[in-house]
Amino acid sequence: MDVSVRVKEIPYSATRVLGPYAEKAKKDGKKIYHLNIGAPDTSVPEEFFKAIANIDSHVLPYAPSKGREDLRNEISNYYKEKNIDINPDEIVITNGASEALIFAFTTITDQGDNILTSNPFYSNYYTGFRQCAIGARAFDTFVDNGYRLPSYEKIVENIDDRTKAILLSNPSNPTGVVYTEEEVRLIAQIAIDYDLYIIADEVYREFAFDNHDFFSFGEIEEIQDRLILVDSISKRFGACGARIGSVSTKNKEVYKELVKLATSRLAVSTVDQIGAAALYRVNDKYFNDVKEQFQERRDTILKELAKIDGIKVYKPEGAFYVMPELPVDDAEEFAKWLLTDFSIDNETVMIAPGNGFYYNNEIGKKHARIAYVVNVDEIPKTINLLKVALEEYNKKN
Ligand SMILES: Cc1ncc(COP(=O)(O)O)c(C=O)c1O
Numbered sequence: 001m002d003v004s005v006r007v008k009e010i011p012y013s014a015t016r017v018l019g020p021y022a023e024k025a026k027k028d029g030k031k032i033y034h035l036n037i038g039a040p041d042t043s044v045p046e047e048f049f050k051a052i053a054n055i056d057s058h059v060l061p062y063a064p065s066k067g068r069e070d071l072r073n074e075i076s077n078y079y080k081e082k083n084i085d086i087n088p089d090e091i092v093i094t095n096g097a098s099e100a101l102i103f104a105f106t107t108i109t110d111q112g113d114n115i116l117t118s119n120p121f122y123s124n125y126y127t128g129f130r131q132c133a134i135g136a137r138a139f140d141t142f143v144d145n146g147y148r149l150p151s152y153e154k155i156v157e158n159i160d161d162r163t164k165a166i167l168l169s170n171p172s173n174p175t176g177v178v179y180t181e182e183e184v185r186l187i188a189q190i191a192i193d194y195d196l197y198i199i200a201d202e203v204y205r206e207f208a209f210d211n212h213d214f215f216s217f218g219e220i221e222e223i224q225d226r227l228i229l230v231d232s233i234s235k236r237f238g239a240c241g242a243r244i245g246s247v248s249t250k251n252k253e254v255y256k257e258l259v260k261l262a263t264s265r266l267a268v269s270t271v272d273q274i275g276a277a278a279l280y281r282v283n284d285k286y287f288n289d290v291k292e293q294f295q296e297r298r299d300t301i302l303k304e305l306a307k308i309d310g311i312k313v314y315k316p317e318g319a320f321y322v323m324p325e326l327p328v329d330d331a332e333e334f335a336k337w338l339l340t341d342f343s344i345d346n347e348t349v350m351i352a353p354g355n356g357f358y359y360n361n362e363i364g365k366k367h368a369r370i371a372y373v374v375n376v377d378e379i380p381k382t383i384n385l386l387k388v389a390l391e392e393y394n395k396k397n
Pocket of ligand 1: 038095096097098099122169172173201203231232233234240244245
């Protein structure tokens with residue numbers, strides 16, 4: 001007996017590829033500062049726990065497959081406040097944005113089709129593509145100009161007759177770029193010209209710094225029939241463990257199939273949906289405080305990274321990531337070495353090598369994704385570890 005070729009072809013998630021080395025380092029007593037995983041360390045608003053504590057039923061039924069009505073109502077209201085016209089009956093609640101993405105891919109592609117995205121991209125997009133037996137196409141973006149979108153021509157040269165959609169994370173994981181209205185409209189125009197769906201992954205919507213006006217694909221009227229909007233409470237409310245996301249569309253045929261997929265896995269956790277509905281009632285002060293915290297971390301990490309000789313870095317405007325080019329030939333080897341051979345006072349740092357965020361391109365080999373999800377006071381020490389490590393590593397090589 002063998003396992004499928006399809007499953008063998010799915011790569012390990014880029015953020016976890018060094019896991020076994022980290023485990024060994026921890027067993028050996030090393031303290032590791034995790035800059036490799038984008039799980040926010042902020043507290044989930046009290047509303048979530050209060051709502052769950054107030055559940056007075058002792059039966060726990062399945063929720064409706066497309067999600068509880070109260071949660072869909074809250075999300076619809078939230079969208080409307082953001083100038084996005086999505087009704088409760090255009091939303092399906094999912095097990096995180098992760099399931100929303102798989103539902104979207106399954107609904108609009110057949111085996112052998114492909115989806116166009118940016119290089120670099122959120123690495124689980126590719127694992128999702130391979131689960132659905134579809135391919136990737138990717139247009140390159142570069143550290144030198146802060147990963148801005150390339151021209152119309154450079155993007156469309158990657159489209160072929162099996163391309164079904166453009167998928168974009170905005171604000172971006174892994175680069176932290178926040179696309180401007182002009183860039184969002186460029187993608188929208190391409191989708192119209194080439195008759196493609198747009199899968200807009202806007203899970204970091206609230207994390208746009210410097211008073212940057214976030215512009216959603218949901219605000220463009222002309223693309224509403226081709227837009228599939230993916231969302232989540234994982235980052236917005238720091239509630240990764242609740243596993244609540246959503247997939248929304250005004251396209252009735254697509255919606256019908258999304259609901260069918262939702263039915264096939266019965267439901268999403270009733271308890272977590274009750275908590276999530278309460279989260280959508282928190283006021284904007286929560287977001288402003290969290291955003292301020294992350295912006296301060298972004299500023300601190302940039303100041304510290306600038307002290308590293310030979311690094312290429314830029315100013316990310318959102319999410320909680322930065323993807324610099326490191327002064328090494330192979331960032332994965334370096335990241336491994338950080339765990340196996342390096343420490344100061346028995347402490348080291350873990351980063352996500354860039355190559356796992358690229359499709360068919362070597363440009364990520366020197367890059368690393370750094371997630372600033374550690375306390376702001378720890379950032380100088382953590383980046384200093386990286387700085388000293390780079391000096392030692394380059395001396396050795
Ligand atoms: C861009 C992006 N999309 C989707 C997800 C998945 O989020 P969820 O926890 O809602 O499944 C993540 C998680 O890191 C992400 O960064």
